[in-house]
Each structure stands twice: as C-alpha cells, then as structure tokens.
Amino acid sequence: MHFRARKKRVFSLCLGVVVVLFWFTTYALDDGKDISVSNVIIIGATGDLAKKYLWQGFFNLFVDLHTSSHHVNLIGASRVEYSEGSRQLTGILQDHVHCPDGLSDCSQLRKEFKQQVSYAQLKTQEDYAELCRKLNEQTTAKGMIEKGRLIYLSVPPFAYAEIVANINSVCRPPTSATWLKVVLEKPFGSDLRSAQTLAAEISKHLKEEEIYRIDHYLGKPGVRNILPFRISNRDILEPVWNHKHIEYVEIALKETLDVKGRISFYDKYGVIRDVMQNHLTEIMSLVAMEIPKDLNAVADRKLQLLRDVLPVRASQTVIGQYDDYHKDWMTELSQNPGNKSYTPTFGASALFINNHRWKGVPFVLMSGKKLQEKLSYVKIVFRNVAICPTSVSWLEDKLCEPRQIIFILSQSGFQFPEILVSENFPRPNLPENTFEAEAEEGKEFSVFGKHVSKYFIYSGMPGDAYTTLIRDCYHGNKANFVSTDSLIASWKIWDSVLQELHRTEPRIYRTDQSQSGWLNFQVIGHQLQFTVQKTEEEDAFMESSLTSSYFMLDVGSFRKQPLFRGSSETVVEELAKAIYSIALEAVKERGSFHIAFSGGTTPSALFSVLVQDYQEDFPWQKMHIWMVDERCVPRSDVRSNFNSLHNSLLKHIAIPHFNVHPMPTELINGLCSFDDKGPQVYAAEMNRLLPEDRLDFVLLGVGSDGHTASLFPDSAGVNETYHRVIITPDGPADGVRYRMSMTYYTINNARNIGILVLGSDKREIIKVLDNENELSYTKYPILGVIPVNGSLQWYIDELALSD
Numbered sequence: 001m002h003f004r005a006r007k008k009r010v011f012s013l014c015l016g017v018v019v020v021l022f023w024f025t026t027y028a029l030d031d032g033k034d035i036s037v038s039n040v041i042i043i044g045a046t047g048d049l050a051k052k053y054l055w056q057g058f059f060n061l062f063v064d065l066h067t068s069s070h071h072v073n074l075i076g077a078s079r080v081e082y083s084e085g086s087r088q089l090t091g092i093l094q095d096h097v098h099c100p101d102g103l104s105d106c107s108q109l110r111k112e113f114k115q116q117v118s119y120a121q122l123k124t125q126e127d128y129a130e131l132c133r134k135l136n137e138q139t140t141a142k143g144m145i146e147k148g149r150l151i152y153l154s155v156p157p158f159a160y161a162e163i164v165a166n167i168n169s170v171c172r173p174p175t176s177a178t179w180l181k182v183v184l185e186k187p188f189g190s191d192l193r194s195a196q197t198l199a200a201e202i203s204k205h206l207k208e209e210e211i212y213r214i215d216h217y218l219g220k221p222g223v224r225n226i227l228p229f230r231i232s233n234r235d236i237l238e239p240v241w242n243h244k245h246i247e248y249v250e251i252a253l254k255e256t257l258d259v260k261g262r263i264s265f266y267d268k269y270g271v272i273r274d275v276m277q278n279h280l281t282e283i284m285s286l287v288a289m290e291i292p293k294d295l296n297a298v299a300d301r302k303l304q305l306l307r308d309v310l311p312v313r314a315s316q317t318v319i320g321q322y323d324d325y326h327k328d329w330m331t332e333l334s335q336n337p338g339n340k341s342y343t344p345t346f347g348a349s350a351l352f353i354n355n356h357r358w359k360g361v362p363f364v365l366m367s368g369k370k371l372q373e374k375l376s377y378v379k380i381v382f383r384n385v386a387i388c389p390t391s392v393s394w395l396e397d398k399l400c401e402p403r404q405i406i407f408i409l410s411q412s413g414f415q416f417p418e419i420l421v422s423e424n425f426p427r428p429n430l431p432e433n434t435f436e437a438e439a440e441e442g443k444e445f446s447v448f449g450k451h452v453s454k455y456f457i458y459s460g461m462p463g464d465a466y467t468t469l470i471r472d473c474y475h476g477n478k479a480n481f482v483s484t485d486s487l488i489a490s491w492k493i494w495d496s497v498l499q500e501l502h503r504t505e506p507r508i509y510r511t512d513q514s515q516s517g518w519l520n521f522q523v524i525g526h527q528l529q530f531t532v533q534k535t536e537e538e539d540a541f542m543e544s545s546l547t548s549s550y551f552m553l554d555v556g557s558f559r560k561q562p563l564f565r566g567s568s569e570t571v572v573e574e575l576a577k578a579i580y581s582i583a584l585e586a587v588k589e590r591g592s593f594h595i596a597f598s599g600g601t602t603p604s605a606l607f608s609v610l611v612q613d614y615q616e617d618f619p620w621q622k623m624h625i626w627m628v629d630e631r632c633v634p635r636s637d638v639r640s641n642f643n644s645l646h647n648s649l650l651k652h653i654a655i656p657h658f659n660v661h662p663m664p665t666e667l668i669n670g671l672c673s674f675d676d677k678g679p680q681v682y683a684a685e686m687n688r689l690l691p692e693d694r695l696d697f698v699l700l701g702v703g704s705d706g707h708t709a710s711l712f713p714d715s716a717g718v719n720e721t722y723h724r725v726i727i728t729p730d731g732p733a734d735g736v737r738y739r740m741s742m743t744y745y746t747i748n749n750a751r752n753i754g755i756l757v758l759g760s761d762k763r764e765i766i767k768v769l770d771n772e773n774e775l776s777y778t779k780y781p782i783l784g785v786i787p788v789n790g791s792l793q794w795y796i797d798e799l800a801l802s803d
Ligand SMILES: O=C1O[C@H](COP(=O)(O)O)[C@@H](O)[C@H](O)[C@H]1O
Pocket: 255, 274, 275, 376, 410
C-alpha cells in the first residue's frame, strides 16, 4: 500500500512535470516564437533633427506597427553619458511627440511608446558591442524573433565612417534572416571627390541594400505626387512629355529664411551644394525620367536620367548673395575687415539632358535664401499648340492660351493646391478635389498668372516628409532614397560648375520691393544671364577683376614651359581649343587622333566643354581614347576612371566603340592579376594602333603630393624605363590595392602633353614646384614628364596659382 501510494505520488509528480513541460513547450515557447521585434537605434537622438522630426516619425511608425505580437523597441543614443542623455531624451519625448494626424487621443499609445524607448551612450566600439549584445540577449531571452534592425544616423557626416565601421563589426543582427538598414542624412560630400571618398568608405562596411540616404524632399507629399500623376495620366502625357511640346521646366525652392546662426556650416556649402545638387536634382529626375513598365525599375530609370544630364557650367549659372550675409559672416566667423565670402545664397542653373526626349529643353533649377516667399514648385511650360489669327480675342480660344502643369512641393500653409493643370489640357486623372480655398466665397487668387479656376486642380494631402521616409525605409521602399550610383551621378553634374565658380563674385541682393526684378534671369541658348544690368559698383568690381587677370587668359611660363593661366573656365576652354586643333591636324596628317586621359575629377571640366562646345565639330569618328591610368576595381565601381570617363564624356559623343581603349584591369584571373599580363596587353594594343607608336596628346594632372598618372613619389614606377604600362601599388588610401598606369616611357614619347591643374587644393604643390629648382622627379613624379620629341604645356587656374 505504502509502495502503491508512493508510486502514485511519483506518477502524479511525473505527470505534473510532463504537463508543465508540455504546456511550456507548446504554449509558452510557441507563443514567444510568434512574437517578433523590430529594433530601432537613433544615433544623435537628442539633436535638433531628432527633436523636430525623428521622434515624431518613429512614434508614427510605432503606432503603425506595435501590436501584441510585434514589438518596436527603440534606443535613443548619443555620445553624452547615460544620466544626462536619458534626461534630455525624456524631455524630448515629453515635448515633441504628439498624436499622429487623424488620432485625437493617443495617451495610451504615447505611454507605451515611452516605455519602449531607452537611452544608450555610444562612444566607443565597446559601447556599440555592449548595446547590440544586450539587444541580442533580450530577443533570445524573450523567445522573440528579430525582424529587422534600423539604425538612423542623425550625426554630421565626418562621424559616418567610424559609426558604420562599428555597426559592421559589432552591431549586425546575429542572423541574415534579420534585415539591417542604416539611414544617413546629407550632406553626402561637398564635391565629386569627397562624395566618392565618403561613399567608398561607407561601402566598405555596408552593402548597398543596407544604405538608406535620405533626401527629405523625396518624402514631401508634393514631390510624391509627381510620379503617380505621370503614371496615372500616361495616355494624356506621354505624347507631349518631350522637347517637341515642352518649352522649359522650372524647378524652384524659394525660402524666406536666412542662414544666420549657421554660417559656419553654410559658408562651406552654399546653395548649389545645399539644395541644388540634391533636392532639386532629385526632383528633376522624377519629372524627366522614363517611366518603366515594371515599377521596381524606377531607381534604375532615375539613375539613367541623371547620367544623361550634361555637366553644368558657369555660363549656365547665375549666383547671388543676400546683402546681410556678409555682416553675419564677419561676426559668426570672426573675419578680418576686408575679407569677403563668395558663398552663394541664391543660384539658378539651366540643365540640359542629352537624350532624345529632352534634347534642348532647359530645366531651370533655382533656389535662394531670404527671398520674398517660401514656395517650392515644379512648373512645366508647354509650347503653344497653335497661333490663332482668326480669333477675335485670343484669350477665348483655348488652343492659343499658354498651358502649364504645376506641382507645388512645399509652401507655407495651404496656400495653393498641390497639382494644377491648365484647363486647356484634356481633363487629367486626379484624386477627388477638395481644395477649400476655391470653395470659399469671393476668394480670388491666381497661380502663376492665371486664376485658379483656369486649372484642373488637386488639393493634396498633408503629410510629414520624415514620417513618410521612415515608413519607406522600414518597408524597404528603396526607390525613395539616394543610391550610391545616383549620388555620384548627381555630383558629376555639379562638380565642374562648383570648380568654375569658386571665388566668383555673387550678385548681392536685397529682398525689398526696391529691388524687385534684380534676380530675374533669362536663358539664352545654353546660357543663363541676369536680365537687369549690373550697378556701377558691380561694373567697377568686374573691371578690377579683369585687370587683375582673374578672368582673362594670360600666357607665361612655368618651370620653363609654356603656361596658360586664368579662371578655371578660361584655362579649360583654352585646353579644349588646343586639343581640338591638334585633333584636326592629326586626322589630316595621319587619319586618326589618339589621346590619353588621366583619371580624377579635374578632366571632367574639360569633358563638359568638349561635349557642349565641340559636339558638332570634333572629329569624334576618328578619335581614339586611351587611359593614362586606372584603379584596379570593377568598371562599375565609382572609383573607376573608366566609369567617370564614360559618364562625363563617352556616352555623350559619337565615338566608335572600338576606338575606346579602357585599361585591361579585368581579364581572366581577376582584378589586375599579374598572370593576366594586362600591362603587356595594353602596350601591344598601343603598338598595333598608334601611328609611329606615339600618342597625339596626353592629358595629365598633378596630385597634391606631386604624383602624376599613377606614378607616386618614391615608388618603383618612377624608375621604370623599360615597360610602357605597369601595375603599381596604390598611393593614397582610397581602398584600392593596385592601379595600372602608363609610364614615362609612353607619356614622354607623346607628341603633345597638357598638364591641367585646377583649384586651391593644388596651391601648395604648385608653390613648391614653382619656387624650387632642384627637385627630384622621384619625390615629385610630375617632374619626370619631359617630352622626348614633343611639346608640353601647363594649364593652371588662378586658384592654384595665387598665394
Ligand atoms: O536640406 C535643406 O532643405 C531646407 C529646405 O527644406 P524645407 O523642408 O524647409 O523646404 C533648407 O532650408 C536647408 O538649407 C537645406 O539644407
């Protein structure tokens, strides 16, 4: 009995254990497995942007996503230590997070949201490791599945490299089933070179699909109308969306605010870098891109469009600076009297797209601070369909009225509808109209010279750009972010004009009535000019600049060789002229013209002149293009010289495919594999094709360390006397191990050599080369360039020459 009782007790105990285990494994664990979590880390969580937009955006995302089976866990992080950081964060959540539109009471949700937010100090790699270890542990302990990890970097770009390196090494989710998305804020570089360097640095640590570069304009409701409008009105628009019907397109971002208080940042950028290269260029791509059948290909079409835009030049641009800027600049940057800033706060450029659809149509991009109104818009102005000689009043004949489509992108309040289409178009497909101003009795108002009743309109929906983009990022809608390729393509459009305009005097403007019309400009052919003449004061300045030879071409000598000096625009034009006449002569004498181009950004200014001013006349069909040097990277890599050459020159000209000679850096065994004998292959190709074994022209540059081609100071390449082409270890740290380069043997044998040096970055090296006679070519490889039986000319702009 006793035994039986014990047996029964043991049995019930076992049963109990089994039941508990069964319950635990069946319900508790399974329950856990059904719960997923998204982890969000905001770095720079107490800064201005986070305060104004990000926390609200993430609260809205939280409201969308947070359920009992999906948790959204948020960590606000910064370099500030824990107690101070979490105090600041609590304050921000308290004061800056409100109910999303459409929800009147969200107190419970706000409470839950605050409970899900914690603070972490992130300074060192250990801090990152610690935080991400905790995230992993929490997920495992709660039996949850981590769906994704979104890390938002609201910090200055100089901090990106270190942060993305930390994310990559210690903060990646533990399995590849969890996605990782890293959001970055602009500026993404300040010119082509810095953008490429930054992009290369980021790409070392993150895959392209993990990088989300934000352009907040792509989240604005007005901007997001453009593509859907084009798509849903394809039938009406497609026949007229081209150069035959569209006269010009205006894309503007006008602001009333000035930059007081942030001049230390703004002065390094100015309006072209701050707004035109990014927001306005992105918007232009939405207006002008081809619409793919498969909407997943939108990003590709956008990129294609950007690559078709011709580089902008100074002659296509006007710039201005608001009058008080100088005063604020002096104070905020503690400048000495007599100094001045050339940074433009207003800019307008006419851009041209080199494709069949848009041939010759100016896309006028403009932006300015401290203007009379805050308004951003796209205005597409159509050519008149007909001239109507028989109409008694032309105003009554709709065919004769001007037609335009306007997208309002951003405005103060709800002044205007978001889409306006002239009523003499067929009725477009627009969401139901709810524009209130129209309904208001007696409300008379015009938009761009026409009463609002003369348009088909769509009023638009309110929406906050950051909320929209945060949602897009979470859901992986990558087309609304800036890819590495399109970033670089966009900088390629703007790089030459930035160089050319460096230290160009902007027109000073006031924004009161007395100056109305002062910033008006006109497009004449491919150029842009202010319509109002300059004041006497400005004329005097121009005159003194001219006598100081800043804009004029001057001929002199540099290291005993001919020198052409002047503004960057002038020297580049002179170089283009020289190349053109040498090309004509070579074709006449030998039937072909062989030129070798160096890489880097400097030649892009030359390419834009060749494309725009010599397009019709240059003997492209007889031209052969060679490369002075190349990085051992795939051709699709932004660091590839061929990639730049292709985008800035080759694709814009009618050169036969077989006349282009990229360096053979990718053959059978990989990048610059010694077994492939790439240098010998290139040398043999030159040997076969070059008349008398000589290039007609070699274009070189000079690095700030004195290197030329890929012949670096004290490297073996400078002493190479036998081979025509070599593989050499890379000089500067741009993440590339090897390069391929022509040697002095090939370069010095050319008939003509031009050395192009632009920009103040080169001032130091030009000073050294100018003042020292006894320099060795091993230390300054540019000095090993001594033509054997040809000529050498220097083309140096005033920025590189002035002290
Ligand atoms: O990115 C920038 O955009 C703003 C204008 O944006 P908005 O949303 O206020 O229209 C501009 O003020 C700022 O300088 C620029 O960096």
